[in-house]
Every structure is written in C-alpha cells, then in structure tokens.
Amino acid sequence: xxxxxxxxxxxxxxxxxxxxxxxxxxxxxxxxxxxxxxxxxxxxxxxxxxxxxxxxxxxxxxxxxxxxxxxxxxxxxxxxxxxxxxxxxxxxxxxxxxxxxxxxxxxxxxxxxxxxxxxxxxxxxxxxxxxxxxxxxxxxxxxxxxxxxxxxxxxxxxxxxxxxxxxxxxxxxxxxxxxxxxxxxxxxxxxxxxxxxxxxxxxxxxxxxxxxxxxxxxxxxxxxxxxxxxxxxxxxxxxxxxxxxxxxxxxxxxxxxxxxxxxxxxxxxxxxxxxxxxxxxxxxx
Amino acid sequence: xxxxxxxxxxxxxxxxxxxxxxxxxxxxxxxxxxxxxxxxxxxxxxxxxxxxxxxxxxxxxxxxxxxxxxxxxxxxxxxxxxxxxxxxxxxxxxxxxxxxxxxxxxxxxxxxxxxxxxxxxxxxxxxxxxxxxxxxxxxxxxxxxxxxxxxxxxxxxxxxxxxxxxxxxxxxxxxxxxxxxxxxxxxxxxxxxxxxxxxxxxxxxxxxxxxxxxxxxxxxxxxxxxxxxxxxxxxxxxxxxxxxxxxxxxxxxxxxxxxxxxxxx
Numbered sequence: 001x002x003x004x005x006x007x008x009x010x011x012x013x014x015x016x017x018x019x020x021x022x023x024x025x026x027x028x029x030x031x032x033x034x035x036x037x038x039x040x041x042x043x044x045x046x047x048x049x050x051x052x053x054x055x056x057x058x059x060x061x062x063x064x065x066x067x068x069x070x071x072x073x074x075x076x077x078x079x080x081x082x083x084x085x086x087x088x089x090x091x092x093x094x095x096x097x098x099x100x101x102x103x104x105x106x107x108x109x110x111x112x113x114x115x116x117x118x119x120x121x122x123x124x125x126x127x128x129x130x131x132x133x134x135x136x137x138x139x140x141x142x143x144x145x146x147x148x149x150x151x152x153x154x155x156x157x158x159x160x161x162x163x164x165x166x167x168x169x170x171x172x173x174x175x176x177x178x179x180x181x182x183x184x185x186x187x188x189x190x191x192x193x194x195x196x197x198x199x200x201x202x203x204x205x206x207x208x209x210x211x212x213x214x215x216x217x218x219x220x221x222x223x224x225x226x227x228x229x230x231x232x233x234x235x236x237x238x239x240x241x242x243x244x245x246x247x248x249x250x251x252x253x254x255x256x257x258x259x260x261x262x263x264x265x266x267x268x269x270x271x272x273x274x275x276x277x278x279x280x281x282x283x284x285x
Numbered sequence: 286x287x288x289x290x291x292x293x294x295x296x297x298x299x300x301x302x303x304x305x306x307x308x309x310x311x312x313x314x315x316x317x318x319x320x321x322x323x324x325x326x327x328x329x330x331x332x333x334x335x336x337x338x339x340x341x342x343x344x345x346x347x348x349x350x351x352x353x354x355x356x357x358x359x360x361x362x363x364x365x366x367x368x369x370x371x372x373x374x375x376x377x378x379x380x381x382x383x384x385x386x387x388x389x390x391x392x393x394x395x396x397x398x399x400x401x402x403x404x405x406x407x408x409x410x411x412x413x414x415x416x417x418x419x420x421x422x423x424x425x426x427x428x429x430x431x432x433x434x435x436x437x438x439x440x441x442x443x444x445x446x447x448x449x450x451x452x453x454x455x456x457x458x459x460x461x462x463x464x465x466x467x468x469x470x471x472x473x474x475x476x477x478x479x480x481x482x483x484x485x486x487x488x489x490x491x492x493x494x495x496x497x498x499x500x501x502x503x504x505x506x507x508x509x510x511x512x513x514x515x516x517x518x519x520x521x522x523x524x525x526x527x528x529x530x531x532x533x534x535x536x537x538x539x540x541x542x543x544x545x546x547x548x549x550x
Contacts, residue, residue, distance in 0.1 A: 138395075147372075151372065151373050151376055153376060153410070155380075155406055155407070155409045155410025155411075156406070156410075158409040158410075158414070159395070159398055159402050159405065159406045159409060162401070162402050162405055162409065162416065162419065162420075163398055163399060163402050165416055166399055166401060166402065166420075166437075166438050167399075167438070231414055231415060231416040232414050232415045232416075233415050233416050233417050234416050
C-alpha cells in the first residue's frame with residue numbers, strides 16, 4: 001500500500017487511544033470471565049452497523065504496527081466487506097501488513113467462518129457479532145436475560161433445541177448454534193456455521209467477539225472448554241453439505257453451493273478461499 | 286383431606302406472619318397471618334381490590350412486604366425465609382417444589398413454543414437432557430389434563446382458552462411440586478369449561494397431594510376445591526375457617542354479604 005493511500009490526521013488504527021484503552025479494559029474483563037457479555041461504549045465507525053463495527057473496534061484496539069491482519073467474510077478474503085475492512089486498516093494503520101494467508105496472520109477478523117487451517121497459539125480471532133445474546137429470540141427483555149445468565153438458568157435455551165427437534169427432527173440451527181463456555185456461560189458463537197463450532201473447543205488461539213450495535217464484547221481464552229448444546233439422545237452434529245469442492249476436491253471442508261447457469265447447474269466450492277487455494281497449489285506442485 | 290392422613294398434623298409448609306404492604310395510602314395487606322399445611326387447599330376469597338392477589342404474590346416471593354415474613358419448610362424440613370433466601374434459591378424453589386398457575390394462561394405459557402416444549406421446560410430447567418424422555422413425559426401430562434397427545438407440537442395460540450389453562454396446569458405440575466399458587470385459574474372461562482377445569486384440578490391435587498393457595502372471587506370454585514377458606518377485605522383477613530363452616534355459617538358481616546351475593550343456579 002503506497003503512502004499516498006494512507007489517511008493523514010487519524011490516530012493509529014482510527015480509534016483514539018482513550019477509546020482503545022476502554023475497549024481493552026472490557027476485553028480483559030471478557031477474557032477473565034469466558035463467555036460473559038461485557039458492555040462497552042461502542043463508537044460510531046465509518047461503516048454501517050451490521051457490517052462489522054464491533055469487530056473493527058476490537059481489531060483497532062489490539063492491532064499494532066507489527067501485526068499481520070487477515071479479514072474474511074463468509075470464509076472468503078475477496079468479498080466486498082473483507083476487502084474494504086482490510087483496505088480501511090491499511091489506510092489508517094501505517095506499518096500494518098495485511099494478508100490472505102491464515103498461517104501468516106496474527107489477527108484474523110471474521111464474519112461467518114473460522115478458517116479451515118488449524119489456528120495456533122498467539123493468533124487472535126476477532127468475530128463480528130450481530131446479536132451477542134443467545135437467549136434473545138426466547139426472552140426479549142435484556143434485564144431478564146442478564147438475570148438468567150447470572151443464575152446460569154439456561155433451561156430456556158434447551159426448550160428452543162427441543163422445538164428444533166420437534167419441528168425439524170434434528171438438533172440445532174445450521175448457524176449460530178449456542179455453546180456453553182467453560183461450563184458456565186451460554187454464548188452465541190456469532191453466525192458461524194455449526195460446522196465450525198467444534199473448532200472453538202480448546203482452540204489454541206484467543207477468540208474475541210465484538211457486537212458494535214449491541215455494545216457488547218465477550219471472549220473465549222485459549223484452551224477453553226466450548227460445548228455445543230444438545231440432547232443425550234440427539235447429539236450435536238456439525239452440518240456440512242454432502243459434496244466435494246469443485247476446485248480443490250476437498251471432502252472435509254465447509255462448502256458453498258454455487259448456481260452456475262439457469263438450467264439448474266450447480267456446484268460446490270470451499271467457502272475458505274485461502275485453504276482452497278493452498279490445496280490447489282499443493283496439487284499442482 | 287382424609288382423616289387418616291398424618292401430614293396434616295405436621296408443621297405448616299408455608300407460614301406468613303404480620304404481613305403488611307402499602308401502595309401509597311392504600312393498605313394492600315394489613316397484618317396478615319396465614320398457615321398452610323402439606324396437602325391442604327386454602328382458598329383466599331374477597332372482592333376485587335381486597336388484597337388477595339397481592340397476598341399471593343407476596344407469599345410466592347414475587348413481591349416484598351413492608352413488614353412481616355413468609356417461611357417455607359422444604360422437603361428436607363429446613364425452614365426458609367422466602368424473602369431473604371436470595372434469588373437463586375427462590376428461583377430454584379419456584380421451578381422445583383413450587384408452581385404458579387396464572388389467571389391468564391398467556392402469562393404462564395410460552396406462546397411461541399409448542400405444547401410439548403411448554404410442558405418440558407420445567408423438566409429441562411431442572412436438568413433433563415434426554416429428548417425422548419422429556420417428550421414422553423410431556424405426552425403423558427397432556428393426556429392427564431385431557432389434551433390429545435397428537436397436539437403436542439401445536440402452539441398454545443391454536444388452543445381454546447380452557448385448553449390453554451389445562452396446558453398451564455400440566456406445565457406447572459410436571460415436576461410434581463409440593464406447593465402451587467393459583468391466581469383465579471378459572472377466570473375468564475365459560476361456565477361449562479370452568480366446571481371441567483375445577484374437576485380436573487381437584488382430581489390432580491388430591492392424586493398428587495399438593496398444597497394449594499388458591500385466590501378466587503368465585504365462591505363456588507372455593508367450595509368445590511378448598512379445605513379451608515380465608516376471607517379478605519381491605520387488606521385484612523376478616524374471617525377464616527373450614528370451607529363449609531365459613532360458607533354455611535358466616536360470622537363476619539362482610540362474609541355474610543359475600544355468601545348471600547352468590548347467585549343460586
């Protein structure tokens with residue numbers, strides 16, 4: 001990125017230092033109480049709510065000039081949202097390198113996916129969260145859900161799973177499937193597919209969650225127990241389309257279905273573009 | 286209560302002493318004292334505004350009195366102060382040993398959740414995690430309250446008023462509570478539905494040996510269900526005694542008025 005593309009007059013990574021400190025304080029609290037939603041003073045960001053304001057604020061608060069940032073949207077590095085957030089940080093954070101490679105990144109901001117490449121210690125996942133409250137659809141009153149969390153009164157969530165099985169015959173939603181963190185707090189994993197839920201369990205990476213509009217932060221520290229909710233006789237099963245990636249031939253990754261023509265033609269491709277590209281390069285070599 | 290039942294000789298399971306609560310200048314409760322024995326059905330009757338619903342809320346720990354105390358003796362025999370045991374303990378009681386049947390089934394049910402889910406909620410809240418078992422138990426309870434188990438996946442919105450009330454009762458009784466608070470359970474239902482519901486409640490309460498505090502303005506419902514009657518007026522207990530004694534030989538002028546106001550069918 002040329003120097004001319006960088007915006008003058010902004011503090012490093014856009015946010016002022018006072019705001020960063022406030023967010024870091026909230027993050028420390030979130031890490032100390034895994035899965036617990038911590039309120040923070042969410043700032044107005046130069047992009048609309050729902051486009052990742054929470055994730056951007058978290059990234060801006062923890063990023064330094066020596067970091068390497070990867071941004072994905074639906075698993076892809078080249079979608080509008082991912083490209084514009086990456087460009088945003090390149091413009092307001094001089095020295096910061098951006099990458100599309102999971103293995104190179106120190107911070108990975110994500111919407112909808114956890115990369116297929118296993119994460120390692122020292123990496124930080126930053127999730128953009130639209131709705132941090134897992135009980136929101138069952139209990140709209142914030143004061144009441146806060147109380148339910150405080151008392152670990154989560155029978156209600158189990159009722160929703162019961163309803164899912166009664167109606168659809170299987171446990172769970174295909175995305176944002178609720179998890180218990182450290183055996184204590186019920187947590188919304190943000191809209192990642194349930195396929196990715198098992199990757200959160202005992203992950204060596206630090207996982208931070210930011211909800212800008214709802215003004216909540218929460219975290220899963222490295223090596224924390226994360227269990228997807230289920231029933232004894234209907235265990236949690238990560239959902240995956242039964243297909244093969246048309247580009248790299250993977251049968252174990254999360255797939256997107258693409259419509260290729262108007263005569264019903266469709267094919268599956270990996271949703272994680274970096275992983276798929278790496279696989280293709282390895283096959284070609 | 287059958288004469289051979291010894292539990293009636295035990296200590297009361299719920300006791301209230303000197304309960305007072307004012308809303309501004311209105312004395313909603315004025316030095317109220319009540320005892321409830323295991324397996325006993327106690328009806329609180331009185332006109333609107335006499336403080337009977339407030340009393341029920343205070344007894345159930347949902348409202349805090351200005352003065353006085355409510356104590357509950359749990360299954361282990363420990364006596365607990367309802368308003369000072371802390372919210373986690375109170376909530377645990379409310380979903381295990383207690384139940385609350387609301388006048389409007391909408392307040393007691395989750396309208397967006399199927400009948401089976403409604404009945405299963407208390408089971409899941411106390412730790413049931415086996416879908417098949419929960420569903421089987423829900424189905425048994427639906428049958429017990431005369432709702433066809435084929436409707437287990439229907440939402441309460443599709444049910445009639447009487448069915449909703451029966452569903453609420455199933456949902457409350459599924460964890461076999463020892464003590465159930467009922468606030469006008471037959472209110473707003475038409476007469477024939479009321480009669481069936483009362484019959485059902487009477488059967489379940491005596492089968493399960495549940496102690497009930499029943500708030501009602503319906504003297505007929507009280508006569509059918511209650512062993513003992515408390516008459517309230519302006520936040521005070523003006524008369525109490527065995528149901529038949531109070532209704533056949535009312536002593537307080539207000540009770541006499543109340544009993545004489547009942548329309549003979």
